[in-house]
Amino acid sequence: MSDDASDRDERKPLTRLAQAGRKPEWTGMPGQPGAIVSPPVWRASTILYDDVAHLRKAAASSTHERLFYGRKGTPTAWSLADALTEMEPGAEGTMLFPSGVAAVACALMAVLKPGDTLLMVDSAYDPTRAFCKQILDSYGIETIFYVPTAVPLAVPLDGRRVRALFLESPGSLTFEVQDVPALTAWARANGIVTLMDNSWATPLYFPALPHGVDISILACTKYIVGHSDVMMGSVTANADWFATIRQTAYLFGQMVSPDDAWLAARGLRTLGVRLAQHQAGALAVAHWLKDQPEVARVLHPALPDCPGHAYWARDFSGSTGLFTFVLKGGDEAARAALIDGLAHFGIGYSWGGFESLALPIDPARYRSATSWKAEGPAIRLHIGLEDPADLIADLAAGLARFRAARDGG
Numbered sequence: 023m024s025d026d027a028s029d030r031d032e033r034k035p036l037t038r039l040a041q042a043g044r045k046p047e048w049t050g051m052p053g054q055p056g057a058i059v060s061p062p063v064w065r066a067s068t069i070l071y072d073d074v075a076h077l078r079k080a081a082a083s084s085t086h087e088r089l090f091y092g093r094k095g096t097p098t099a100w101s102l103a104d105a106l107t108e109m110e111p112g113a114e115g116t117m118l119f120p121s122g123v124a125a126v127a128c129a130l131m132a133v134l135k136p137g138d139t140l141l142m143v144d145s146a147y148d149p150t151r152a153f154c155k156q157i158l159d160s161y162g163i164e165t166i167f168y169v170p171t172a173v174p175l176a177v178p179l180d181g182r183r184v185r186a187l188f189l190e191s192p193g194s195l196t197f198e199v200q201d202v203p204a205l206t207a208w209a210r211a212n213g214i215v216t217l218m219d220n221s222w223a224t225p226l227y228f229p230a231l232p233h234g235v236d237i238s239i240l241a242c243t244k245y246i247v248g249h250s251d252v253m254m255g256s257v258t259a260n261a262d263w264f265a266t267i268r269q270t271a272y273l274f275g276q277m278v279s280p281d282d283a284w285l286a287a288r289g290l291r292t293l294g295v296r297l298a299q300h301q302a303g304a305l306a307v308a309h310w311l312k313d314q315p316e317v318a319r320v321l322h323p324a325l326p327d328c329p330g331h332a333y334w335a336r337d338f339s340g341s342t343g344l345f346t347f348v349l350k351g352g353d354e355a356a357r358a359a360l361i362d363g364l365a366h367f368g369i370g371y372s373w374g375g376f377e378s379l380a381l382p383i384d385p386a387r388y389r390s391a392t393s394w395k396a397e398g399p400a401i402r403l404h405i406g407l408e409d410p411a412d413l414i415a416d417l418a419a420g421l422a423r424f425r426a427a428r429d430g431g
Contacts, residue, residue: 031111038105039291039293042107043100043103044059045101061097062284063281064280066280068091094272101283104116106246106258110230112260113260113264114259115268117271118256118283120278121254122244123255125257128270128271128276132267133217135163138184138186142167143167143188144169144193144389145194145198146190148388151167168391169391171198171329173204174204174205179212185214185215186215186217187206187214187215188216190218191222191228192334195383195402196394197346198328198330199323199328199330199334202235203337205234206236215262215263217235217239218235219241221241221374222342223340224246225258227297227338236259236262237259239258242254242256243374244375245300245342246286246374248292248296249289250374254282296376297340299407300342302410303343303407303408304344304345305322305341311347317349318350319347319348321345321346345403346402350398352398355427356424357424358382359424359426360401361380363423366408367380377408378404380401381401385400
């Protein structure tokens, strides 16, 4: 593998997935030939020094990506962070967090100060909204929720110290795709930093920084880990913001365990093949659902009638396994009849694992700048790695139960 920077920059995304984060000093031993394929699990709290002079010297110099103290990490976490950085061309570095919510919270705290105003997309993940309302508000930081499809933003800026613009594209639950290049250009022209929750597409299908985003956030719990067995988040930033993100994370004591980092790095290596399967299965199910008489609409960014589909077609290189469909009429009991009898879908929060999930959702509860009106109850699906034919047959039986409950049959 070449160490030449120009050769590395020309690598395609799938090649980066296989090669990133495997520095020789993390996969081999000094003075010994050969190297292992994957960096091992380095567990550490205390780091021992030869003498006081070496301890003083270590504390007086950079402690980044060098054994210093367990909270600063070990090669296991550095390898994963390095790989995620390489997936975002133009990124300076990545910090890891114990959950996606922790990543969102720390990124916002790194950027915002009392008296600032944050512009938050109205379709944001509910815990992100809750953090704004319950934590930022208590620090004297104002949050204004804006319409996801608003370009340019119709937000009154006069008299406000607008510091940051937060995007989530596609939006949580309802999957509106935002015009990220236009929004980031508008923000840059107004001296506003941009943050984006990029968990749905991952940098594989949407590298956020090349589209103008300053700080890209992932709930690695989802597709990066891919096996529903680790909680983790990440924040990848450009050169303007990475040092601030890193220092804020250290001051808040944010870190991940080396065992979790190793599992996430293992999941990252198969991200390409997994996302391709998630995409194919989800599209098969989504197209089938569109033709069912019990379904009012399907909210999937790759379908032409999804809000912002043109932006998805222009900016994204693929779609993933998460989308929503709206039922035609019915009530909570009818929706439960559909979900409760499913054989191949689990009922649970999160997504991104190999297993399919079905979740009842009520987007109207999580809107303030916009309103959500639908023809009936909504269900969010995550299409896992099962055969789509089995999932479609399962949903067909579920729609029959829904129809019987709705129509009193």
